[in-house]
Amino acid sequence: MDAYAYLYQCLGKVVSLKGHDLFLKVGSVPRARVGSTVVPLPFEAVTDKETRAIVETVLNPAQKSLLEQNRSVDFSFSLFEEMQRFRGNIFWQQNRYSVVIRMLWKDLPSFEELHIPLALRDIAVEQSGIILIGGTVGMGKTTTINAMINWMNAKSQRHILTIEDPIEYLHVDKGCVINQREIGQDANDFASALKYAVRQAPDVIMIGEMRDAESFKYALSASEVGRLVVSTIHAKSVVQIFDRVLGFFPQAQQDTILNHLSYHITCFAVEKLIVKKDGRTMVPAFEIMLGNGIVRELVREKEFAKIPQALRNAAHEGMQTMDDAIFKLWEDREISDREALSASEKPMELEKRMKGIEVQSQRTSILGA
Template sequence: MATYQNELSELVYELNSSTSTTKLERSASLDSLLILAADQRASDILLVLGSPVILRIRGELNLGTGKILSSDDLRRMLLPLLSAAQLKELEDNRAVDFCFAHNSAGRFRANVHYQRGTLAASIRLLPAQIPTIESLHLPPVLSRLMERRQGLVLLTGPTGCGKTSTMAAFVDFINARRREHIVTIEDPVEYQHTNKKSILEQIEVGYDTPSFAQAVRAVLRQNPNVILIGEMRDSETMAAALTAAETGHLVLSSLHTNDASQTMSRIVDSFPASNQSQIRQQLSLALLAVIAQQLVPGLDQAGLYPAVEIMVATLAVKNLVRHGHDHLLRSQISTGKAEGMMTMDQSLAELVQSRRISRDTALAHCYHPDELRSYLP
């Protein structure tokens, strides 16, 4: 860590001492920062006015030493990354999402935005290789779900919990095993897939299509077998996803919810009250599974491990969804081990028992401490 702090201090000093030019070019200090972040296996870089450069490593923020970033520093680092269209979006919407590549450090996803009237950014490092279900330490039951040919699989969890990596692994699993037409709709495209047994198209919102909703409506006329919708942000996209799942497609998508019960309520509550009964009916028919995920620090610098709640849409689960008994879903999950289900607390307990995470870490990330303790010796 001392070496990291020294290197970060040197590149921040280089950034602050460099002179600006009339022609904006990507600064050597930004290149150095991207390479350093990749070498340190950081997940994110945060660039904020009034703070040194910050790296997130194993889920924890690590502040660099040296001079703090100024407004000019941030402009010099960030503006050369933007195309003319992205710069216009930044000025119009005060924020822009995009991906970019670096010859040595790999691919990155960035969000450049304004705060306190100045530029700021969050830059995420994207792994060079498409992850697999096994490499992400995900339960084998998820592989069996990806063998299904029709229905809706929802991946949920907070920002930064690994949803994008998990969905990339799902797509790669199908791509490597089946002859399918897979279409992904993403904002932005993060993992760049290549054709294996399947044919893959990747549509980027804002570049190839104006919105998720319009892309989902259009994709039904493009003869897909599998559709990935990066995020269901509005009722129009949700309705289109449900229709696609009902009409013979496997649909994968994500939501920012913490568990299966919240997920069902979020979807239904996105629609007017007069339509909610119909949406519950559609949801009960289309749903295959809800997977809620969070990343948990491992023991002894071992990285991060996913803790997951898995709800498989059995007949009993579908009946609860249809009749609006979302509060009873958790009891179905806790007793559904034979169908591949598990609660978040059960998943955390398994990670403790396999010596991947500590007991204290599990308790810090659980939803029901008393229940978690009942699973632990």
């Protein structure tokens, strides 16, 4: 059986189970993540020959070189007649290849299909600024920003440039012209891709992940001259996004960076996937902060502890804390008590709210407090 036939067999089973990830490890049977559980699939144990065939078949020469150099590499590919897209990582363990593959949406999903709040749809057509979608690994950040790109493509006429590692969703030009560059294939690295991006006259730049000071400086510079920059970042909360960004820079530069950033925040959001009551499918909860006057002043004054209350006060603008989002999912009977409390950063407060005991429900003054 060739590599694609083997992947077709394994991934077909993952799809039928409504799973998310496929795990291939030499000497073990293939496994799939279904909901929050990793379950065995009804196939023979994976062989060294099969994982090597996947490496030879799925990776391009640049990716193979990176695998040998870094002992791990990201990749993406299409399979099945319906052109289902997958994202994967191949890495060495015990001197053999292991493979993890995540199933992506077959078609570019709509905001409704993804259960993304309308506030994020509305800011997708902003003309300039910085949009950062945070979350931990595997929480759907890339899917969310691609849904935003898809909405821009349908509702505006602009040039969108994406810089990704790897490309997970392929966009077809509609109202916009979209150029998608993959690191390792179309550019050597993020630094070189960003260096020449300004000469490519983009209106919107999507950077797959905000990784370092260089990429963030570019985002600031681009937003200052009227471009919209969209990216992802690893963070568990909106407040932690600031910690991550400032951590890119020496302490002596942090106040200057923060001051510049405050004027160009369009939206910072954090996404968390929670297992639904069926135990198999996932639903997202979003913490959302929009760049209004109060938020920008709090950022300039480094009053990050006051941001959660600012989000609660501005619920009418589409802002919300993570616990607000989790509570709404629980209230709508989408998720169980257990999953709600497990997902919360403040489970004791959330539990009181679930029992009808309001916690900090009143509007509280933020500035001048």
